Each structure stands twice: as structure tokens, then as C-alpha cells.
Amino acid sequence: MATTLIDNNTDAARHEGGVTADPIRAYLNGIGKHRLITAAEEVNLAKAIEAGLFAEVRLTDPTRPVHDERLRRDLEIVGREGRRAKDQLLKANLRLVVSIAKRYTGRGVSLLDLIQEGNLGLIRAVEKFDYTKGFKFSTYATWWIRQAITRAMADQARTIRIPxxxxxxxxxxxxxxxxxxxxxxxxxxxxxxxxxxxxxxxxxxxxxxxDTEPVSLDQPVGDDRNTPLSDILRCPEDEQPGETTSYVMLRREVNDVLTSLSAREQGVLRLRFGIDDGRQRTLEEVGKAFGLSRERVRQIEKLTLHKLRHLAEADRLAEYAC
Incomplete structure (x- = not known):
């Protein structure tokens, strides 16, 4: 029932927003009809939800069938009241979802889709809320809403999925x-x-x-914007399988050797020689990354390379030298 309520709101917004209407405004108009509730009302609703869940569990427990008709009717009434309380708590907090979803716009997922995902987090918050802890429901729900939105963005917004x-x-x-x-x-x-x-x-x-997106090889570049990017990229010579395997093994050996250095020494070498991403940084760029002067970075690099030359572990790299 709760998911139907939310789906109806967003679907109606999309339908109304067909040609002339703003779907976001239509959705906001819809949820704006639901009044906000007080902290005391939140507690009362949470108690009704808790009682309703208990009643539903009792009614569906196969090990303890309810034979008494009067008890069954009472449990069914409590269950219905719990579902109504859940819907009311959801309706009263739909605007909270919108306010949070707006903070994540412009990152590859539409605002309506962000709201839909946030609403799922809101449902989860309603189901998990413990009124005895003394927290306001909105404070508790904010974490669940953000979690749902960021997880959806991780799955939907990026060409390459990031955990x-x-x-x-x-x-x-x-x-x-x-x-x-x-x-x-x-x-x-x-x-x-x-x-x-x-x-x-x-x-x-x-x-x-x-935090970057891949670029299409068909993307037009140049002053005339008529040349695809693939036309100006140099195609590397085909690598032999043995060369590829040696490169992978070399990277593994380099990483093993670097573990004998301090975190700062590792960081300087990784940035200076582009060990992780293939892009070599200048002394100035490394200095900015670590808050050091160019000269201090140069000194660290020189001392670290000298240290590596005298490490027993570094001898393993000699066989890869041309």
C-alpha cells in the first residue's frame, strides 16, 4: 500500500507533465496536500505501526493459528490501523525526500528518479523507526533516504559502475x-x-x-567539431602476449617493493611516475597534493630513489630492465 501510494504520486506527476506541465511541480502539488505532523503524532503513529506489525505477524503465524473469531477481528482491525498509520507517516515526510533529493541533482539521474529512490529509503525508515530512542523521525529517516539515493546513483548514473x-x-x-x-x-x-x-x-x-566519466571515441573534437576523437588518437602497436604478462608482473613487483616505503614516500613516487594512473605529475603538482614546496618534493624523490636502490627487494626489478 505504501509503495502504491508513492508510485501513484510519481506516475501522476509524469503523466501530468506530458507536454505542458512541469512534472516536478505536479508531484509537489500532490504531496503538498498532506499535512505535516507533530513529534507527539509521530510517536502515536509509530506505536500504531508497531502494534499493526505485531497483529499481522500473529495472524500469519502458522504455529499459532487464531481460532477465536473475536480475537481475529481485533487483530485485523489493529493491522489495518497500523497500515493506515504507516501511510500517514509516509505522506507527512514525502517533502523531506524532495528536499534531500534536490541536493543530488546534476549527477546523471533525474530529480523524479532521485525522489523515487529516496521514497524507497523513506519506506525503509518507517519500517525500522524505533520511537523509544527519542529521536525525531525526520532525523532518523534522513540517513535512510540519503543511503537509498546514493546507492541508486552508484548503479544508474555512471557508465562504469563504482561500488x-x-x-x-x-x-x-x-x-x-x-x-x-x-x-x-x-x-x-x-x-x-x-x-x-x-x-x-x-x-x-x-x-x-x-569521479570522471569515460569519453566516447565518436565525440567530435577540433575547431570544426567534425572530427571524431578516434581519428586523432594514436593506435598503439599490438602487444605480444608475453609483453602484456611481463607488464602485469612488473606492476605487481613494483607495488610490493613500494610497501617498504613510508606513506609519503610511496605517494610522491606514485604521483611523480604515474604508477597508478599513467600520468606523471610535476614537482609543483605533487607539492600541492602534499602541501610541500617543489624543492622538498625533489629532495624526497631523490632520497627515496636512493633508498630503493639499496633495498634487497628492489633487486627483483632488475630482470625487467631493457
Whole structure:
């Protein structure tokens, strides 16, 4: 019944929005008819929902069949009241879903679809809400709504699927970066973002590299916009199977050797030589990532390479040298 209620709202919005009407406005007009409720009403509704769930479980328990007709009728009444209470609590919080969904627009999923996913999270929140904890329902429901929306974005918005927990980290990084830009009055450095997140600077760079979309080879480029990107990309020579296998093995050996270094030493080398993504960074770029001067980065790089040359583990890389 709850899902039908929400589906009807969004479907009606899409239908009304066919040619001339704004589907979002139609949806907002629909849910705006449901009045907001007080904290005391939330508790009363939650109690009715809890009682209704108990009644339904009792009625459907095959190990304890209800033979008494009067008891059965009473349980059915409590069950119906619980379902009505659930619908009322849902209706009263549909606007909360909209306010949260609006924060995630412009990321590849339409606002109506974000609302639909958020509504599913709202349903879950209603089912899990524990009124005895003393929290307002909206505070509790916000987490479930956000969770549903971000998971849907992870599945739908990207050409290459990224795990939901990584999408959540990307969203958190984006929010922290925006907050730092406001407080600092400038673009924050990678190390400043990393400090706020409690991670290493190269993890911030890694998350930033994930927060991109693939580019089509058919995308037009150039001044005339008539040349497909594939026409100007150099096609590498075909690799031999043995060469590919050696490259994979070399990457594995390099990563093993790097584990003997400190986190900062690893980060500097990974960025300077493009070990993770193939793009070599300048001394200045690495300095910005770690909050260091160009000269200090150069010193760390030199000392770290010297250390590697004297590590026993590094001898394993000699066989890959040309």
C-alpha cells in the first residue's frame, strides 16, 4: 500500500507533465496536500505501526493459528490501523525526500528518479523507526533516504559502475572540498582535503580520478567539431602476449617493493611516475597534493630513489630492465 501510494504520486506527476506541465511541480502539488505532523503524532503513529506489525505477524503465524473469531477481528482491525498509520507517516515526510533529493541533482539521474529512490529509503525508515530512542523521525529517516539515493546513483548514473561505498566517499570528498573553498576563499590543496577526511593525499587524488566519466571515441573534437576523437588518437602497436604478462608482473613487483616505503614516500613516487594512473605529475603538482614546496618534493624523490636502490627487494626489478 505504501509503495502504491508513492508510485501513484510519481506516475501522476509524469503523466501530468506530458507536454505542458512541469512534472516536478505536479508531484509537489500532490504531496503538498498532506499535512505535516507533530513529534507527539509521530510517536502515536509509530506505536500504531508497531502494534499493526505485531497483529499481522500473529495472524500469519502458522504455529499459532487464531481460532477465536473475536480475537481475529481485533487483530485485523489493529493491522489495518497500523497500515493506515504507516501511510500517514509516509505522506507527512514525502517533502523531506524532495528536499534531500534536490541536493543530488546534476549527477546523471533525474530529480523524479532521485525522489523515487529516496521514497524507497523513506519506506525503509518507517519500517525500522524505533520511537523509544527519542529521536525525531525526520532525523532518523534522513540517513535512510540519503543511503537509498546514493546507492541508486552508484548503479544508474555512471557508465562504469563504482561500488556504493566509494561513491559515498566521493560525495563526502566533494562536500568537504566545497566547504573548504568557502572557508579558505580559494581552491583547497589535496592535503587539506585529505586532512579533513582523515586519509592520505594520494587517496584524494584516487577518488578524484574515479569521479570522471569515460569519453566516447565518436565525440567530435577540433575547431570544426567534425572530427571524431578516434581519428586523432594514436593506435598503439599490438602487444605480444608475453609483453602484456611481463607488464602485469612488473606492476605487481613494483607495488610490493613500494610497501617498504613510508606513506609519503610511496605517494610522491606514485604521483611523480604515474604508477597508478599513467600520468606523471610535476614537482609543483605533487607539492600541492602534499602541501610541500617543489624543492622538498625533489629532495624526497631523490632520497627515496636512493633508498630503493639499496633495498634487497628492489633487486627483483632488475630482470625487467631493457
Amino acid at each position: 556504493a561505498h566509494t561513491v559515498e566517499q566521493i560525495n563526502k570528498m566533494t562536500r568537504v572540498r566545497r566547504e573548504l573553498m568557502v572557508s579558505l576563499g580559494r581552491e583547497p590543496r589535496h592535503d587539506e582535503i585529505a586532512a579533513e577526511l582523515g586519509v592520505e593525499p594520494f587517496r584524494v587524488l584516487e577518488l578524484m580520478s574515479y
